[in-house]
Each structure stands twice: as C-alpha cells, then as structure tokens.
Amino acid sequence: MPAFTDLLFFAFAGLTLLFGFLCVANPLSRNPVTSAMFLVLTIVSMAGLFVLLHAFFLAAVQILVYAGAVMVLFLFVIMLLDLGEEERRKLNRVALVSGSAAVIGLAVVLGRALLAAKPMAKAGAVAADGDTGALGRILFQSYLLPFEILSILLLVAMVGVILLSKKESR
Amino acid sequence: MQAGLNHYLIVSGLLFCLGLLGVIARRNLLVVYMGLELMLNAANLAFVAFSRFNDNLNGQVMVFFVITVAAAEVAVGLALIVALYRKRQTAHVEDLTSLKL
Numbered sequence: 562m563p564a565f566t567d568l569l570f571f572a573f574a575g576l577t578l579l580f581g582f583l584c585v586a587n588p589l590s591r592n593p594v595t596s597a598m599f600l601v602l603t604i605v606s607m608a609g610l611f612v613l614l615h616a617f618f619l620a621a622v623q624i625l626v627y628a629g630a631v632m633v634l635f636l637f638v639i640m641l642l643d644l645g646e647e648e649r650r651k652l653n654r655v656a657l658v659s660g661s662a663a664v665i666g667l668a669v670v671l672g673r674a675l676l677a678a679k680p681m682a683k684a685g686a687v688a689a690d691g692d693t694g695a696l697g698r699i700l701f702q703s704y705l706l707p708f709e710i711l712s713i714l715l716l717v718a719m720v721g722v723i724l725l726s727k728k729e730s731r
Numbered sequence: 732m733q734a735g736l737n738h739y740l741i742v743s744g745l746l747f748c749l750g751l752l753g754v755i756a757r758r759n760l761l762v763v764y765m766g767l768e769l770m771l772n773a774a775n776l777a778f779v780a781f782s783r784f785n786d787n788l789n790g791q792v793m794v795f796f797v798i799t800v801a802a803a804e805v806a807v808g809l810a811l812i813v814a815l816y817r818k819r820q821t822a823h824v825e826d827l828t829s830l831k832l
Binding site: 566570571574577584586591593600603604610611615616622623630631634635641642644657660664667668671672675699700703704707714718719721722725726 | 733734737738739740741742744745746747748749750751752753755756757759761762764765766768769772775776779780782783788789791792794795796798799800801802803804805806807809810811812813814816822
C-alpha cells in the first residue's frame with residue numbers, strides 16, 4: 562500500500578498538470594482571465610509539491626509572490642488593456658506543424674534523458690529541510706553577494722518600469 | 732509505488748512542454764507570457780526535487796533567486812506590453828510584424 566505522502570504527490574502532480582493544461586489550452590474558453598485563474602491554481606498545487614519536498618519556505622514564497630503579486634499584476638494588465646476573447650483566426654498550417662513538432666521533440670528528448678539517467682539514491686531520513694532558518698543561513702552566508710546584486714536588479718527593474726509606463730510629456 | 736526523483740522530473744518535464752505549447756500555440760501576448768511563467772515554474776520544480784534528493788539546499792536558494800528574477804521580468808515585460816498596446820492598439824502576436832521583411 563502506498564504511503565500517504567505518495568498519494569498526495571500523485572494528487573498534486575495530477576492537479577498541477579491538469580490546471581497547467583487548462584491554462585494554456587482550455588478547450589472551452591479563450592479568455593485570458595480564465596487562463597490567469599488556472600495559472601493561479603497551477604501555482605498553488607505546485608506549492609503543494611514543494612511542501613512534499615520539504616521546501617516549506619519556498620512553498621510560502623511561491624504562493625505569496627506568484628499567486629499573490631505576479632498574478633495580480635497579470636490581472637491588472639488584462640483589465641487595463643480591456644482584452645476580450647482571443648480572436649480566432651485561420652491557423653497557419655506550417656506554424657502548427659512546426660510548433661507541435663517542437664513540443665513533441667522536446668518531450669521525447671527529456672523522456673530519453675530521464676530513461677538514460679542512472680537511478681539516484683532515495684531521499685534519506687535526514688534530507689535537507691528547506692525551512693526558513695536553514696535557507697536564511699545559507700542565503701546570508703554563501704550567497705550574500707548574489708543576494709545584494711538581486712536587490713540592485715529589482716531596483717533597476719522598478720526604475721525601468723516607471724520609465725516605460727510614464728506618459729511621454731512633450 | 733514510491734514517489735522518487737524521477738516522478739518529480741517527469742512532472743517538471745511535462746509542465747515545461749505545456750508551457751512551450753502555450754508559447755507556441757496561443758496568440759494572445761499575455762497568455763504567451765503565462766506560458767513563459769509555466770516554464771520557469773517547471774524548472775523550479777526540478778531544482779527543488781534535485782535539492783531534496785541530493786540532500787543539498789543550494790538548489791532551493793537558486794529557486795529563490797529564480798522567483799525574484801521572474802518577478803522583475805514580469806514587471807518589465809508587462810510594462811512593455813502596455814506600452815506596445817498604447818502604440819499599436821493590439822495584443823495579438825500576429826499583428827506585431829514590424830521586424831518581418
């Protein structure tokens with residue numbers, strides 16, 4: 562009989578893939594708001610997978626930053642642009658064939674790489690726990706310089722966004 | 732059956748393919764962007780899985796950085812889309828063909 566966490570894994574993995582599919586290729590709706598809502602659900606179920614992998618801090622950050630901040634930004638822009646249903650236009654046959662070939666090819670490459678890989682050791686009882694304390698210690702000891710560079714990057718992004726969305730005054 | 736590293740990597744790979752499908756198949760600029768987010772998330776899942784099964788926290792720090800950079804990228808990208816929409820009144824990828832010969 563499979564353990565309870567394995568059942569949870571299959572539930573969360575199935576939900577993640579299902580919602581991800583509904584986000585990019587919903588057969589019922591072409592509305593970008595629907596896609597955004599399914600992306601939120603994908604991200605929340607992925608946070609469940611993170612918890613199963615003992616990455617507790619990242620699960621919280623995933624929900625706060627992605628499902629909270631990023632998706633609100635998406636919905637805000639959809640509202641600002643007043644986008645309706647995506648228009649249906651005639652599909653470009655060449656693009657369709659090459660696109661599906663690219664996706665299937667990538668899936669085959671990834672699958673073959675997985676099959677060829679040697680099986681790794683199982684997660685031990687003392688595997689790394691990603692709680693806030695452990696992650697903060699490693700972040701501020703080994704990764705202090707990248708962390709500071711990242712804060713500069715955020716500042717630059719903020720200045721850039723303000724400059725981009727400012728009305729041109731002439 | 733026990734959920735091992737391979738299971739997580741399969742989920743991650745499938746999710747990446749779904750994101751790529753969204754980028755290629757959808758015509759709305761914002762939905763294309765959501766496909767990009769999906770691909771970033773798939774990579775994050777692989778990072779966390781490797782970090783867990785190698786007993787090593789560096790992968791999780793990497794994911795933390797990826798999430799931060801993705802947030803900055805989304806902000807800049809959406810500002811670009813809004814600026815583009817102001818100029819061209821469209822968010823449909825097939826209408827943006829100025830680079831076409």
